[in-house]
Amino acid sequence: MLLKPFNFHTPNSLESALQAYGSLQDVKLQAGGTFLFNSLKTMKRKGAKTPQNIISLAHIPELKGIEDQGEYLLVKSMTNIDEIYDSPLLTDNVAVLRAAAKNISSQLIRNMATLGGNLTCRYTWTEMPAVMIALRARMHFIGADGKEEIVPAEEFFKNAAKTDKILTHVSIKKDRDVSFAYSRAKKTPYVDIPLLSLCITTRFVKGKFSQTIVAVNNCVAFAQRDRRLEEFLNGKSVDKTLAETALEHLDGSIYDARSTDYKKHMFRVGIGQALRDLEGNKR
Numbered sequence: 001m002l003l004k005p006f007n008f009h010t011p012n013s014l015e016s017a018l019q020a021y022g023s024l025q026d027v028k029l030q031a032g033g034t035f036l037f038n039s040l041k042t043m044k045r046k047g048a049k050t051p052q053n054i055i056s057l058a059h060i061p062e063l064k065g066i067e068d069q070g071e072y073l074l075v076k077s078m079t080n081i082d083e084i085y086d087s088p089l090l091t092d093n094v095a096v097l098r099a100a101a102k103n104i105s106s107q108l109i110r111n112m113a114t115l116g117g118n119l120t121c122r123y124t125w126t127e128m129p130a131v132m133i134a135l136r137a138r139m140h141f142i143g144a145d146g147k148e149e150i151v152p153a154e155e156f157f158k159n160a161a162k163t164d165k166i167l168t169h170v171s172i173k174k175d176r177d178v179s180f181a182y183s184r185a186k187k188t189p190y191v192d193i194p195l196l197s198l199c200i201t202t203r204f205v206k207g208k209f210s211q212t213i214v215a216v217n218n219c220v221a222f223a224q225r226d227r228r229l230e231e232f233l234n235g236k237s238v239d240k241t242l243a244e245t246a247l248e249h250l251d252g253s254i255y256d257a258r259s260t261d262y263k264k265h266m267f268r269v270g271i272g273q274a275l276r277d278l279e280g281n282k283r
């Protein structure tokens with residue numbers, strides 16, 4: 001199906017992108033384009049109005065790549081999922097990004113889809129939001145007026161991932177003492193989108209969980225923390241019975257929301273598995 005005509009803008013600097021974004025009406029941003037063009041087709045099929053202007057972020061060098069800045073790792077918004085997977089800079093706690101990137105769709109999609117698109121597209125099932133919450137990542141935006149804004153990932157997704165700015169990068173504090181586990185379940189045995197996903201980070205102090213974050217994506221709401229499970233885990237020693245007893249301390253409002261019995265079961269399997277993985281990967 002042919003798309004309705006639109007003006008396609010290809011700025012080659014962040015400054016010119018912001019200028020276009022501030023001056024054009026009826027405009028949409030394009031990152032990898034994997035959701036955007038599909039949604040334009042759906043809108044056309046339904047007879048809805050589609051945007052007149054599309055600004056591609058594909059030719060803006062300031063938005064690409066991963067930088068080690070010492071204490072922090074910066075992942076720029078136009079870095080694609082495959083580049084994230086391949087990066088040698090993902091060490092310590094940040095290596096969890098590789099675990100998440102590995103399962104995202106197919107090679108073709110991973111080559112096109114960007115971190116920025118994954119975080120800002122407002123589909124509730126994409127996987128990077130939970131990972132960013134568990135890493136306490138900060139999201140850096142810039143508005144058409146040139147003003148910068150830094151928002152903790154947890155706050156961004158609590159506010160339903162709304163923005164009228166350009167996400168430039170995320171910054172993540174590197175921490176070699178933080179252990180992590182990532183778990184996802186999909187609907188079918190094939191390459192498929194997740195039915196649920198979760199990311200747990202913790203710091204083991206004398207063998208006990210501390211500063212634990214359990215970030216859960218039930219795929220019907222934006223990723224959120226299970227604070228009930230976090231409270232239960234903090235101060236507990238890792239032992240073989242923990243994964244079982246932890247399952248009695250879940251925030252039911254997260255796991256029961258529009259869930260089938262299968263999905264609820266898979267959440268329990270995923271949490272048990274993540275806790276066992278943490279035990280195995282203890283730092």
Ligand SMILES: Cc1cc2nc3c(=O)[nH]c(=O)nc-3n(C[C@H](O)[C@H](O)[C@H](O)COP(=O)(O)OP(=O)(O)OC[C@H]3O[C@@H](n4cnc5c(N)ncnc54)[C@H](O)[C@@H]3O)c2cc1C
Pocket residue numbers: 028029030031032033034035036037057077078081103104105106109112113114115116117118119120121122125126127128165166167168192193194
């Ligand atoms: C077939 C398929 C399977 C997939 N499977 C998975 C999966 O298993 N797991 C998973 O996590 N994801 C999956 N995805 C999602 C994918 O990883 C991308 O997140 C998603 O496709 C959007 O990324 P994009 O870069 O193509 O964004 P685009 O489609 O280009 O952009 C979508 C929208 O995001 C916003 N946006 C993008 N970048 C910025 C920015 N820098 N600043 C502000 N707003 C911005 C804009 O509103 C834009 O219109 C899948 C996608 C497809 C098409």
